[in-house]
Amino acid sequence: MTVTGVNRLRELREAGSLTQRDVADRLGAAxxxxHVGRWERGDVVPSPRYRRLLAGVFGVSVPELGVAATPPAPRSRVRSSAEDFMADVVQDPRVVESQERWRATRRALNANRHALAQVAAGLYPGRALAGTGLIAGDGWIPERPVDLAAVALTERPNAEHPVLDGSEREAARLLPDQGLSRPYPRYTTAVRDLARPRLFEDRHAWRLLGVDWSRPGLEFGDMTYFGAADVFEALAHELAYVGLDADGRPTGTPSLRDLPYRRLVGDPFDLSRRPVMPAVSTLTIRRDGGRAEFLMHRRDPRAVTAAGGMLQVIPSGIFQPSSLLPAARAADFDLWRNIQRELAEELLGMPEADGHGRPVDYTAGPYGLLDRARADGSVRVWCLGVALDALTLVGEVLTVLVLDADVFDRLAHDFVEHNDEGQVVAERFEFTAGGVRSLLDSGRVAPAGAGCLELAWRWRDVLLG
Known part of the structure; x- marks a missing residue:
């Protein structure tokens, strides 16, 4: 790209087809x-921090911005607010130190999620699901796999708001300074400004409200992704701060006395206390006579908020509608549709249904193929139960998708190696005692994936029979 002029900000922005609002959104809440307009006109010179951020937005080096390192002569104008002033000056070293400490803890959190999940599970005696890092409430794991078609979903759109929302004093203690006199108001705001992954958007999702395998059925209300993340990532951050030393090594097993926000949450299975985000995690198994194998997914820590760097079953995704349109909401309130969409996105590289487009056409492409295969019995899908990731207390709906070899191979012809969330592991793992156990013992599998593997192997005769 060739640009000219002393201040190249406007030209770089327009070359990238960005509006001033787009640039502002990518730079953070402040x-x-x-601000962008004043920088482009040369009224104000962005601070070194914002010069670095602008270079990242435009994909150039700082010198290529064409911005002078010294500010212009003062003008006789009055700034509109203190926030305007703070955005244009170098941050105070105390603010920088606070933010760097927060970033360091978050890096340690993402590097140690498996170990921290094991520590967190130990805080709830008798609730741990084997060594997976999951915990389960009474009756949350059925006595045997349940055909997904038999699971009734009930929606309570007028459910009462949760007691906790991430704005509590105990959660605020975990946030870095945004300025000299103000901390960040929410955990997701800090993530957006200081450690933003590629996929980070506040979308509508269904909130887990009840689990009852006597019907069998699950109950849901409404929530947003950020509304849940303000709580669940704060819980994880707190445990990382307390449970890891400065080098990111476990310091021992803390107690709930050391974890005021987790202690405030109380009973993790009281779904009225906090917004519990449910994710649907699916172990995909290829069945060929007496032989079975499965796939795994390596999640990219630069792209996702949770479980970055870990192995996960594939597909896996938040239970949410594909679009805000009423027709989509009605069609998508279905665990099978969620599994289909995630499979199409993660394995086939289809564009993500990001909530803003048209409803998904479930009669076309891989959706129609999977529906027909499920109808004739060459595809079977089971629910293994519901659990919580002990570290974050996120809900996990654990499922298994078993495809006969011919159906799997028709889909596999178009499998991608990489997707927006990470890399599809090229190796197919043998669904044997050795293959399952080696992964579970590796310490690399996210709790939801470990739970799927643990329960699927326990009930292999039912799933593959």
Missing amino acids: VTEA
């Missing part, structure tokens, strides 16, 4: 369109 920056507005007005």
Whole structure:
């Protein structure tokens, strides 16, 4: 890209087809369109921090911005607010130190999620699901796999709001400074400004409200992704801060006395206390006579908020509608549709249904193929139960998708190696005692994936029979 002129900000922005609002959104909460406009006109020189951030937005080096390192002569104008002033000056070293400490803890969290999940599971005696890092409430794991078609879903759109929302004093203690006199208001705001992954958007999702395998059925309300992440990532951050030393090594097993926010949450299975985000995690098994094998997914820590760097079953995704349109919401309130969409996105590289487009056409492409195969019995899908990731207390709906070899191979012809969330592991793992156990013992599998493997192997005769 060739650009000219002393201040190249506007030209770089327009070359990238970005608006001033787009640039402001990518730079964080403290920056507005007005700031970007003043920088482009040369009224104000962005601070070194914002020069580095702008270079990252435009994909150039700092010198290529064409921005002078010294500010212009003062003008006789009055700034509109203290926030305008703070966005244009170098941050105070105390603020920088606070943010760097927070980033360091978050890096340690992402590097040690498996170990921290094991520590967290130990905080709930008698609730741990083997050594998976999951915990389960009474009756949350059925006595045997349940055909997904038999699981009734009930929606309570007018459910009462949860007691906790991430704004509590105990959660605020975990947040870095945004300025000299103000901390960040929410965990997700800090993530957006200081450690933003590629996929980070506040979308509508269904909130887990009840689990009852006597019917069998699951109950849901409404929530947003950020509304849940403000709680579940704060819980994980707190345990990382307390349970890891400065080098990211476990320091022992803390007690709930050391974890005031987790202690405030109380009973993790009281689904009225906090917004519990349910994810649907699916172990995909290829069945060929007496032989079975499965796939895994390596999640990219630069792209995702949770479980970055870990292995996960594939597909796996939040239970949410594909679009905000009423027709989509009605069609997508279905665990099978969620599994289909995630499979199409993660294994086939189809564009993500990000909530803003048209409803998904479930009669076309791989959706129609999977529906027909499920109808004739060459595809079977089971629910193994519901559990919580002990570290984050996120809900996990654990499922297994068993495809006969011919159906699997028709889909596999179009499998991608990489997707927006990470890399599809090229190796197919043998669904044998050795293959399952080697993964479970590796310490690399996310709790939901470990739970799927543990329960699927326990009930292999039912799933493959």
